[in-house]
Amino acid sequence: MDDVRNIARPPHRILIVSDAWMPQVNGVVRTLSTIAGELRAMGHVVEVIGPDRFRTIPCPTYPDIRLSIFPGRRLARLIEDFAPDRLHIATEGPLGIAARRWAIRHGHRFTTSFHTRFPEYLQARTNLPLGPSYAFLRRFHNASSGTMVATASLADELRGRGFRHIVSWSRGVDLSRFSPEPRRDWAAEYGIPRPIFLYVGRIAVEKNIPAFLALDLPGSKVVVGGGPLLGELKQRFPDVVFTGPFSEAELAAAYAGGDVFVFPSRTDTFGLVLLEALASGVPVAAFDVTGPRDVLAGTGGAVGSVGDDLRAAALAALGADRAACRAHAERFGWPACAQTFLRALVPLTGERPSVPA
Known part of the structure; x- marks a missing residue:
């Protein structure tokens, strides 16, 4: 297998749009920031657009998370200024919805990833049923050319709920940072x-x-x-x-x-x-x-x-x-994880997604 840092093709311009981004501290942010760093190490040009570039409000019931307010017009300018050849929409929040709408309007292909069980989170906080939330997520992700999921059991579950174009994308760990020594007593x-x-x-x-x-x-x-x-x-x-x-x-x-x-x-x-x-x-x-x-x-x-x-x-x-x-x-390892992510991305130009905005 070629070394994951060996560039066998011209570098891609990869844009990741995510409602979860720094200064938030969670698994989604750690994953995306690490993947972006690995892709840059391969020689690709990577940009991440998060809520830090927009006016935001605190998320109801979880004020540490900031939600972008009416991001569509500014987000469209940022996407067009960067001119990506690969677009990945990581989350289903205001930025993800706006990026999806932009891509469909312009006939561009994109990928998504399923990081978080928002229906279960919403149910835990509000007792709302799962059905309507999963219907929204299914519609959101089925417009993409591929929805990346971390595990085989999650892939099986989402297929059972009517999700299409499921792509495997596992996770990694920084083996140089996390080790058995030193140990806190x-x-x-x-x-x-x-x-x-x-x-x-x-x-x-x-x-x-x-x-x-x-x-x-x-x-x-x-x-x-x-x-x-x-x-x-x-x-x-x-x-x-x-x-x-x-x-x-x-x-x-x-x-x-x-x-x-x-x-x-x-x-x-x-x-x-x-x-x-x-x-x-x-x-x-x-x-x-x-x-x-x-x-x-x-x-x-x-x-x-x-x-x-x-x-x-x-x-x-x-x-x-x-x-x-x-x-x-x-x-x-993260390098192999980044290579899997890269292989799952699709060219921006191509057949228009069939699901309406």
Whole structure:
């Protein structure tokens, strides 16, 4: 196979439009920013258009996320000024909708990606049914020439919901940044007993964190991250160590200091934190759902455990091999992930998408 940084063709001008972008800190932003860097290292010209270039308002129920206000005209100018030959629409928010409308109006092809289960997130916050939300997402993505998804189980689920043109695009982990050493000594730092059951991520309702915190487990629980549910969970679970958000420089040692990484989410489409924990030598415990099921597939329990009983999975993961965790994570590199993304992109010119704007 050719080296992924070997340019066998003239460089592409690749435009990524995303409603999730810096200074937000989440898996979508980490994925897109890393992919953009890898593509530039290959020699391609990459631009990311995010909400930072527009007037925004806070997202209802989640003010840390900013939504662009009436971005259509300015976004059209930015797209035309950059003159891409590949267009990828990463999200289904105001910018994604405006980019999709521009592409269809001008007869240009584009790709999309399914990062987030917004119907389930919306239902968790408002009790709205899933049907109308999935109908919107299906219409949005089926206008594209390809919808990139991170796992085989998610691909099967979306096909069952009527999504077409599904393309596989897995995720990666920075193996030089996340490693088994150095390890943060949570027990000594906070005077708490081992084993350390650790969660790292956003503290929000869709992450299902109380399902972890309410478990009867030996040792201690540590939660790293911030979000709208942080204050409430601190009050409900006073015996849990809540550290708040960490800088990127602190995260690797924080992961490595855990004995088991517990991932209680039932709605994530992948879960980059799973790979970060494994790269840090920490086994994973999770529900048997899309994301964990795919990341741990074929490992036979050597790097963690998934199941319907999260407590049983967490206890089983204690016996996993930390060296095996690291070795499994080494299968997921960002350069190969970027090459897969590049292959999935389509030329801007071509047949007009058949779904109306």
